[in-house]
Amino acid sequence: MAxxxxxxxxxxxDDPKKKSKTGxxxxxxxxxxxxxxxxxxxxxxxxxxxxxxxxxxLNGFASNGQAFNNTYHSYTRGKSLDSFTRHRTTSAQASxxxxxxxxxxxxNPLSEKYFGILKTRRNLPVHVQRxxxxxxxxxxxxxxxxxxxxxxxxxxxxxxxxxxxxxxNRGKLVACTQPRRVAAMSVAQRVADEMDVTLGEEVGYxxxxxxxTSSQTILSYMTDGMLLREAMNDHDLKRYSTIILDxxxxxxxxxxxxxxxxxxxxxxxPDLKIIIMSATLDAQKFQTYxxxxxxxxxxxxxxxxxTHPVEIFYTEKAERDYLEAALHTVLQIxxxxxxxxxxxxxxxxxEIEDACRKINLEVDExxxxxxxxxMKVYSLYGTLPPHQQQKIFEPAPPPSRPGGRPGxxxxxxxxxxxxxxTIDGIVYVVDPGxxxxxxxxxxxxxxxxxxxxxxxxxxxxxxGRAGRTKPGxxxxxxxxxxxxxxxxxxxxxxILRSNLASTALELKKLGIxxxxxxxxxxxxxxxxxxxxxxxxxxxxxxxxxxxxxVLGRLASEFPLDPALAVMLISSPEFYxxxxxxxxxxxxxxxxxxxRPNNNRKRADEMKALFAHQDGDxxxxxxxxxxxxxxxxxxxxxxxxxxxxLSLRALQSADxxxxxxxxxxxxxxxxxxxxxxxxxxxxxxxxxxxVAGFFMQVAKRDxxxxxxxxVKEEQSVLLHPSTVLASDAEWVLYxxxxxxxxNYIRTVxxxxxxxxxxxxxxxxxxxxxxxxxxxxxxxxxxxxxxxKKALKGSR
DNA sequence: ATATGAGAC
Numbered sequence: 001m002a003x004x005x006x007x008x009x010x011x012x013x014d015d016p017k018k019k020s021k022t023g024x025x026x027x028x029x030x031x032x033x034x035x036x037x038x039x040x041x042x043x044x045x046x047x048x049x050x051x052x053x054x055x056x057x058l059n060g061f062a063s064n065g066q067a068f069n070n071t072y073h074s075y076t077r078g079k080s081l082d083s084f085t086r087h088r089t090t091s092a093q094a095s096x097x098x099x100x101x102x103x104x105x106x107x108n109p110l111s112e113k114y115f116g117i118l119k120t121r122r123n124l125p126v127h128v129q130r131x132x133x134x135x136x137x138x139x140x141x142x143x144x145x146x147x148x149x150x151x152x153x154x155x156x157x158x159x160x161x162x163x164x165x166x167x168x169n170r171g172k173l174v175a176c177t178q179p180r181r182v183a184a185m186s187v188a189q190r191v192a193d194e195m196d197v198t199l200g201e202e203v204g205y206x207x208x209x210x211x212x213t214s215s216q217t218i219l220s221y222m223t224d225g226m227l228l229r230e231a232m233n234d235h236d237l238k239r240y241s242t243i244i245l246d247x248x249x250x251x252x253x254x255x256x257x258x259x260x261x262x263x264x265x266x267x268x269x270p271d272l273k274i275i276i277m278s279a280t281l282d283a284q285k286f287q288t289y290x291x292x293x294x295x296x297x298x299x300x301x302x303x304x305x306x307t308h309p310v311e312i313f314y315t316e317k318a319e320r321d322y323l324e325a326a327l328h329t330v331l332q333i334x335x336x337x338x339x340x341x342x343x344x345x346x347x348x349x350x351e352i353e354d355a356c357r358k359i360n361l362e363v364d365e366x367x368x369x370x371x372x373x374x375m376k377v378y379s380l381y382g383t384l385p386p387h388q389q390q391k392i393f394e395p396a397p398p399p400s401r402p403g404g405r406p407g408x409x410x411x412x413x414x415x416x417x418x419x420x421x422t423i424d425g426i427v428y429v430v431d432p433g434x435x436x437x438x439x440x441x442x443x444x445x446x447x448x449x450x451x452x453x454x455x456x457x458x459x460x461x462x463x464g465r466a467g468r469t470k471p472g473x474x475x476x477x478x479x480x481x482x483x484x485x486x487x488x489x490x491x492x493x494x495i496l497r498s499n500l501a502s503t504a505l506e507l508k509k510l511g512i513x514x515x516x517x518x519x520x521x522x523x524x525x526x527x528x529x530x531x532x533x534x535x536x537x538x539x540x541x542x543x544x545x546x547x548x549x550v551l552g553r554l555a556s557e558f559p560l561d562p563a564l565a566v567m568l569i570s571s572p573e574f575y576x577x578x579x580x581x582x583x584x585x586x587x588x589x590x591x592x593x594x595r596p597n598n599n600r601k602r603a604d605e606m607k608a609l610f611a612h613q614d615g616d617x618x619x620x621x622x623x624x625x626x627x628x629x630x631x632x633x634x635x636x637x638x639x640x641x642x643x644x645l646s647l648r649a650l651q652s653a654d655x656x657x658x659x660x661x662x663x664x665x666x667x668x669x670x671x672x673x674x675x676x677x678x679x680x681x682x683x684x685x686x687x688x689x690v691a692g693f694f695m696q697v698a699k700r701d702x703x704x705x706x707x708x709x710v711k712e713e714q715s716v717l718l719h720p721s722t723v724l725a726s727d728a729e730w731v732l733y734x735x736x737x738x739x740x741x742n743y744i745r746t747v748x749x750x751x752x753x754x755x756x757x758x759x760x761x762x763x764x765x766x767x768x769x770x771x772x773x774x775x776x777x778x779x780x781x782x783x784x785x786x787k788k789a790l791k792g793s794r
Numbered sequence: 795a796t797a798t799g800a801g802a803c
Contacts, residue, residue, distance in 0.1 A: 180801065208803055225802045254802065350797065382800050414799060436799045449798050494801090502803095559803035595796090659803090720796040739797050 078107040091130035094163040114196040124152030142274045142290045146283045148305025172241035177224040181207040188221040224254035232509045242273040249280035251493035308467035314480040322432035340427025342410040373405030380413035429466040429474040442531040448738035455491040500532040509556035567692025572670045574688040585657035592649045603644040611723040615748025694759035719745035752780035
């Protein structure tokens with residue numbers, strides 16, 4: 001049992017700088033005069049490219065292959081913007097237009113609801129600085145905007161831009177990117193309401209599988225990945241007059257690539273305005289990165305947020321066991337602190353479920369013995385089905401009897417509550433200081449998840465979750481010294497922690513010739529880039545000069561890992577593109593098999609119904625075909641439940657399949673099947689797998705259970721979930737799972753002859769060092785030669 | 795003899 005600790009053991013952090021900021025405008029670095037042709041302020045004096053050829057900006061493509069409407073806006077607009085001169089407007093002008101009576105963008109009368117929202121909008125912190133914003137926006141090409149939570153930046157800044165940029169007059173639109181789909185959708189809806197327009201008309205959103213924009217759209221919220229896809233087909237993003245990158249501090253892979261790309265586009269398109277929006281105070285990095293001239297930083301505008309102060313407490317000594325300390329702290333809050341909900345950050349599903357059980361037990365005891373108030377404990381993590389995630393928004397339980405101690409809820413969550421989900425009513429945050437993070441080892445070519453200390457920025461974000469509705473408290477289960485000295489300032493951006501094979505292919509398609517010289521905000525390790533290029537070269541997506549091949553160009557059209565894309569594109573050679581289409585989709589969605597802890601045996605029995613002795617991929621395909629049968633489709637929900645399958649995963653695979661099929665058709669890749677009665681039906685599929693995944697093959701090590709991966713010679717085990725009996729000599733795997741042991745998961749039996757035949761460059765026998773693998777390959781090669789000789793002599 | 799964070803095209 002941990003020693004009881006009182007809150008006096010925590011040291012209150014009274015450094016005022018760590019408490020919430022009071023707002024003042026930080027304005028730096030006015031843009032210098034430069035060549036008038038490059039000066040956007042003077043751009044109206046020159047014919048810009050898009051004015052000469054009119055529609056050129058409108059021929060962009062969405063990744064789903066739908067062409068955007070190539071006509072100028074033909075609908076009636078209001079007259080209140082007629083007197084506006086682009087990039088010369090003031091907030092007073094805009095406010096007047098906003099006040100009505102007619103909608104400036106549609107000409108329709110404005111609703112009562114609109115005026116209600118307008119009132120709240122004008123109370124947002126950003127509103128005070130509208131003129132400041134406009135001035136900077138007008139005089140510079142790239143602007144860094146820092147707005148803390150609650151400043152209104154995501155909803156208001158794009159509207160401020162609309163009133164000054166007037167994209168509707170030039171057949172253009174304004175883009176605002178978000179790292180997450182839900183954010184793009186919900187913000188678009190909110191802004192459509194604020195502007196009194198129908199979602200999908202003037203204001204829309206564009207995310208994978210759901211494009212709610214039209215030819216009338218002048219403001220589009222979209223995922224950063226979506227804009228990146230679009231850039232692959234239009235390197236200059238000509239449809240857009242202003243591009244706003246929101247939540248840039250999250251440093252997603254797509255945001256990082258877009259930033260590098262936009263820096264280049266800015267030089268080619270002086271008429272394009274760019275705004276980088278971030279919640280971090282580390283704005284300096286963005287300013288320096290976006291300096292288009294030497295020694296000149298990009299200008300910055302900072303707007304305060306609207307949050308309540310959060311008092312920070314640290315432990316006096318380092319905690320040996322953060323889990324125990326976390327539980328103890330939660331219980332102590334419940335026993336001694338006033339009303340308010342608790343948010344505890346842990347690292348993963350199992351840890352969270354375990355903690356919830358323990359808290360429940362302890363709270364029951366507190367209620368019995370100390371008359372504590374009731375507490376409802378909720379777990380929260382990404383793989384939880386949405387309806388269960390929604391439960392966290394239920395109100396806290398009432399006192400168990402009239403006049404009794406107040407009830408509260410306690411949410412035990414992964415990082416999902418740090419960025420993606422905000423829960424109002426949280427007053428206490430318990431932060432043990434860890435999260436699971438992806439790490440990539442280029443030498444082993446393996447990504448894995450590791451429980452690691454969080455960054456200072458992350459810790460601040462977590463603390464902020466306590467101050468959304470009223471002043472709160474954050475209990476950090478580490479010392480103040482550890483916070484100051486041991487935590488890194490920012491979480492390493494994703495680009496430094498990932499396999500970059502896809503990224504490298506995307507950059508090539510984006511027209512970046514020399515990846516090593518690409519201006520990354522944080523350049524990845526050269527070894528990681530080299531690995532990626534090497535992988536693409538083996539996949540024949542890049543030739544030996546590093547140029548995109550026809551195959552590479554095709555592969556980049558698919559929203560897939562290069563190996564999956566190559567597998568799919570090659571599949572007609574093996575007469576099974578229909579089947580590979582299904583399999584590719586299945587391999588790019590979450591696990592389809594469900595295995596609840598209390599019913600593992602039954603789940604395994606159900607899986608056995610679909611098992612194919614030669615591999616898990618074939619088994620998955622059997623599942624998919626059964627799922628599509630009329631019998632299953634009559635009641636898919638029941639059918640999936642009965643067979644321990646994830647309906648969500650299978651539906652999502654279906655969605656992906658439809659998208660991939662469309663891309664296949666657009667690129668005239670033949671769709672075909674080997675007849676099911678043909679004895680080569682499954683063999684052809686296994687060969688097609690080799691065409692993409694020949695680099696992920698392992699050979700059995702002697703007669704034991706261990707396998708060795710072919711080139712890296714890592715010792716691995718077949719994952720216990722496999723349908724394979726462990727005596728196949730060669731197996732191809734789709735996933736390398738690094739946990740307590742090295743496992744390969746989703747495996748299929750293959751033949752050495754196929755490897756030599758289908759991937760001769762990778763399996764060039766001379767390149768292998770002496771050993772078991774080489775010997776086996778030589779023997780297979782001899783078998784092939786004998787067969788050929790036999791054929792020849794007949 | 796089974797460990798996965800959250801997000802995206």
